Amino acid sequence: MEKIKISKDEVTHVAHLARLEFGEAETEKFTAQLNGILRYMDKLNEVDTNGVEPVTHAIARKNAFREDAVNASLPPEASLANAPESRGGCFLVPKVIE
Amino acid sequence: MELNELTIHELLDRLRAGETSSAEITASVFGRIDAVEKEVHAYITLMRETALAEAEAADERIRKGEMGALTGIPIALKDIFCTKGVRTTCGSRILENFVPPYDATVVTKLRAAGAVFTGKTNMDEFAMGSSTENSFFGATRNPWDRDRIPGGSSGGSAAAVAADECIAALGSDTGGSIRQPAALCGVVGLKPTYGRISRFGLVAFASSLDQIGPFTKDVEDCAILMNVLAGYDPRESTSVPEEVPDYRRFLSQGIESWKVGIPKEYFIAGIDPEVEAAVRRAIRVVEGAGAKCIEVSLPHTEYCLAVYYIVAPAEASSNLARYDGVKYGFRSGEGRDLLEMYKKTRAAGFGAEVKRRIMIGTYALSSGYYDAYYKKASQVRGLIKRDFDEAFTKCDVILTPTTPTPAFRIGEKTDDPMQMYLSDILTISTNLAGIPGISVPCGFTAAGLPVGVQFLAGHFQEGRLLQFASAYEKHAQIEKRRPTL
Known part of the structure; x- marks a missing residue:
């Protein structure tokens, strides 16, 4: 039996964090696939990374500043044009509080 | 030859000489689309009406003597680039009806150079995939064998160029998504250095790895497109303010006494024997052109896939x-x-x-x-980058196969994510290190499937990379074949 890296309950929890939801069969399938993928990642433990600086960008630019000047931006109508629902110049969403 | 089969530089010569018009070229491209698109499914959205109008406007400019770098040339765009007023789906249901209110910087630049846009090409959803089977709009088929995948994620762009349904195309490459489909479809595909081309208006997948690049029918066309696309963009803070050379200038320079690194870790078990044989022939070709091949080592190669499939999903989970x-x-x-x-x-x-x-x-x-x-993955990424830095102290370019196998069958790997991921095993290190890489056709298998050879160079060495690729192309004299469609 191969080691379980992530349980079905954890898959459901991570899905909640990611704002996703799965049915029973999908949860089963994802749990099996994610375990396979995460087991493969264990390969990285073979590498000694003591004292190695993490690289998050291969070509890291620092402080890409620009002048603090007002530039053209999208007009509100264009920004709202793709919204599933909007009203009065605002994005409309389902009720957040009772 | 039909107009739609020609290269950018051949068409520009004819346009300059007044031997043809953009309207004729564009009509020829759409004629081809009408004939073969049902079989290939390279496009999600066609832009026929605006293309014909843009072609007429291009012809008007040519008559006035205002010829730009791409005036009148029909180009396809992966459906990951925002196009003002034209829906941009990224291959996803979630963006099925998204109509961007602005153009990506690369679209603005192509427009300014006079390009005619044929349409938006098919892709794996959010560029996640190696076969274009993950598109909400259905799979693209490889023009060389319609039972096979074109590669991915930019499979629609590669197939459109291979099938002559456009003259050239743009794609994006996060772990091989330009070079892998270019190899599997028998066209040229370049992933430039990270930061060389602005990503403004590119729908983000993994922001530290994503880079835009061209699909073309030959290396010279690739240089022509790079001249238009490269450069700093104040709207994109990771684009690099490094000078942009005239890439065409590098093309006829030769590669006498260049050192070519052959990384032993890239000729691994699992490489298809016909792919390996074609790449070994490519090694002899560059030696015949005066280059010297030496063995180099990229010792952390076997960890690239694990690093990539942590870093890219981590960034994607945030971007999406x-x-x-x-x-x-x-x-x-x-x-x-x-x-x-x-x-x-x-x-x-x-x-x-x-x-x-x-x-x-x-x-x-x-x-x-x-x-x-x-x-942990980011630390190993540092070691992978260091491997390349060290290798490039010993050689000018690195030569590898682009893919471990030729195009596989539709449906063959869809149920096994790890098997699908392995098809990118030779291309993802490039993105992790941020260096440029190009895939150039290097022959065919006995079954008639294209094979690609990959050349890699140090950061911002696109000019040298194109110089090497054009010398290879010239000396290899790979037989000109077209898919039978």
Whole structure:
């Protein structure tokens, strides 16, 4: 039996964090696939990374500043044009509080 | 030869000489699309009417003597680039009806150079995939064998160029998504240095790895497009203010006494024998052109896939948080409150591979696992980058196969994510290190499937890379074949 890296309950929890939801069969399938993928990642433990600086960008630019000047931006109508629902110049969403 | 089969430089010569018009070229391209698109399915959205109008406007400019770098040339765009007023789906249901209010910088630049846009090409959803089977709009087929995949994620762009359904195309490459389909479809595909081309208006997948690049019929066309696309963009803070040379100038320079690194780790078990044989022939070709091949080592190669499938999903899980059914795109009508609406929208809007990667990324970044996965992967990424830095002290360019196998069959790997991921094993290190890489056709298998050879160079060495690729192309004299469609 191969080691379980992530349980079905954890898959459901991570899905909640990611704002996703799965049915029973999908949860089963994802749990099996994610375990396979995460087991493969264990390969990285073979590498000694003591004292190695993490690289998050291969070509890291620092402080890409620009002048603090007002530039053209999208007009509100264009920004709202793709919204599933909007009203009065605002994005409309389902009720957040009772 | 039909007009749609010609290269950019051949067509520009004819346009300059007044031997043809953009209207004729564009009509020829759409004639081809009408004839073969049903079989290939390279496009998600065609831009026929605007293309014909743009062609007429190009002809008007040519008559006035205002010829730009690409005036009148029909070019296809991967459906990941925002196009003002033309829907941009990224291959996803969640963006099925998204119509961007602005153009990506690369689209603005092509427009300014006079290009005619044929349409938006098919792709794996959010560029996640290696076969274009993950598109919400159905798979693209390889023009050389319609039972096979064209590669991915930019499979539509590669297939459109190979099938002469455009003259050239743009794609994006996060782990091989330009070079792998270019190899499998028998065209030239370049992933430039990270930061060389502005990503403004490119729908983000993994922001530290994504880079835009061209698909072309030959190396000279690739240089022509790079001259238009490269450069700093004040709207994109990771684009680099490095001078842009005239890439065409490098093309006829030769490669006498260049040192070519052959990394032993790239000729691994699992490489298809016909692919290996074609790449070994390419090694002899560059030696015949005066280059000297030496063995180099990239010792952390075997860890690239694991690093990539932590880093890319981690960045994707963050980037794709924006698809929430509020500002644009699909919204599920089922949720009773905001949280339910988010979940139902994303569950119905994303396909399986995208969900899988969001899950891996969310897990790898979550409390308690961050150090073991994301931090560890970023450290090994540092070692991978160091491998390349050291190799390039010994050689000018590195030569490898682009893919381990020729194009595989549709459906062959869809049920096994790890098998699918392995098809990118020779291209992802380039993105992790941020260096440029190009795939150039290097022959065919006995069954008539194209094979690609990959050349890599140090940061911002696109000029030298194109110089090497053009010398290879000239000396190899790969037989000119076209897919029978």
